[in-house]
């Protein structure tokens with residue numbers, strides 16, 4: 001079953017069967033290391049007594065066995081734990097992406113999608129890695145420590161007790177180190193964020209600061225932020241070295257105690273060597289616990305960030321009348337080819353327009369944050385098949401208008417209707433299925449060209465995909481590809497230019513057969529002649545679809561039916577018709 005990230009739980013340390021098995025394998029590897037050191041000690045001292053070689057053979061075989069067992073079991077543990085972690089990561093990524101979708105774009109803040117995704121991927125990796133870096137070593141250390149204490153107790157119970165006390169003391173140090181690390185990590189992160197904030201502010205305002213003679217104060221401010229960062233990093237390093245030193249002190253004290261006890265135990269010299277070496281080898285094995293606390297503290301901070309992000313309430317949700325999509329029949333629906341019929345049932349007001357619908361905004365206002373109006377009140381009608389350009393200065397609400405049309409944002413006042421159906425009463429998925437969105441950051445997945453197109457049209461056959469590429473102006477490019485639709489794009493695949501990337505996004509929109517295409521500055525990064533050709537191809541390829549394009553440029557405006565100029569959230573000079 002798919003495991004979703006539970007926002008109420010910090011999912012750092014969980015115990016699964018696979019992790020326990022990996023921990024046990026790690027325990028055998030660690031115990032083999034301890035046994036290797038102690039039996040080697042026994043062997044060296046016994047060999048010094050020059051007994052008959054036959055007497056040493058058993059120990060020689062044991063040393064070789066432990067020497068071989070350690071890497072073999074370590075390798076086996078790594079295979080097992082990474083297998084569990086990678087499967088866990090894949091499941092959690094799927095669950096996390098599914099939880100992110102309803103938050104896009106309104107609840108992801110002003111950060112770009114790439115930043116959000118990179119942050120989420122890194123955080124999730126750290127959370128899942130904690131299983132390998134914390135749970136597995138903790139189980140392994142426990143198994144090996146308890147095993148070492150129990151076996152030495154058979155030789156001398158007092159030495160067994162010292163090892164048990166050593167295990168307990170190291171566990172206490174690990175818990176304290178974890179607390180210290182959590183606190184210092186929070187301080188370092190805050191100090192680093194402060195340095196970044198000051199650097200950004202002072203560089204952005206450098207000219208103004210120079211004019212008002214504030215450069216010196218800005219430098220002082222930056223220096224103070226650096227001093228705070230250096231102090232918090234130093235505190236963190238002190239905490240780390242203190243905990244590492246504490247484990248060494250515990251190991252040293254235990255070794256001294258064992259040496260004293262061994263000398264009074266009456267055991268022969270080789271066994272005494274074994275008893276003295278037991279805490280040295282065990283201490284080395286327990287040392288990994290303090291390292292694990294770093295991974296744990298980092299994972300906890302990452303989990304907290306993820307929980308905060310995924311716990312946000314989506315800006316747009318289905319009307320209470322609308323049944324969850326999972327309970328509704330799923331059928332291929334293609335509004336442009338007019339193949340599907342309206343489904344009946346308790347689904348609010350299902351949206352199943354025949355052909356391209358009429359979109360109407362009446363007295364509509366919308367805002368990204370509660371109590372704020374970033375758009376409207378405005379009236380706007382998009383007739384079926386109409387091509388409308390939206391222009392205007394930065395922040396005038398152009399992208400917000402597209403967000404409302406795609407139902408990424410619901411109106412705070414007024415109405416948005418599609419063929420006279422109020423969209424807020426229609427299933428969200430129906431509205432979203434009407435629109436294809438192309439923005440200035442089209443994403444190319446690492447995968448085949450076919451997979452990149454199938455993202456928007458999972459049921460389309462190759463002929464439809466090839467046709468979409470040709471209509472988006474990528475025919476010649478496609479003909480030049482050795483493997484056609486099987487060519488790999490993205491990381492490790494074919495390089496692709498900015499123009500080709502934009503055309504690929506347009507081909508996706510065409511392949512999706514959605515009747516309304518929303519474009520947010522699709523040619524922002526292209527040179528003028530390329531942009532002209534891309535827009536011409538786009539409008540031709542769009543066929544009978546409605547096209548609404550936000551743009552800062554004048555490129556392609558003469559090909560549009562209408563240009564709407566926005567100013568502070570409303571159309572400024574009415575709606576201007578452009579001569580054809």
Ligand SMILES: Nc1ncnc2c1ncn2[C@@H]1O[C@H](COP(=O)(O)OP(=O)(O)OP(=O)(O)O)[C@@H](O)[C@H]1O
Pocket residue numbers: 105106107108109110368369374392393394395396397398399400401
């Ligand atoms: N995802 C978001 N979350 C919060 N506020 C947002 C978001 N997107 C836009 N805004 C805010 O809404 C207002 C209108 O922005 P919008 O992006 O619609 O303008 P725009 O005309 O498209 O600007 P630009 O030309 O710079 O893209 C701005 O104040 C902006 O800060």
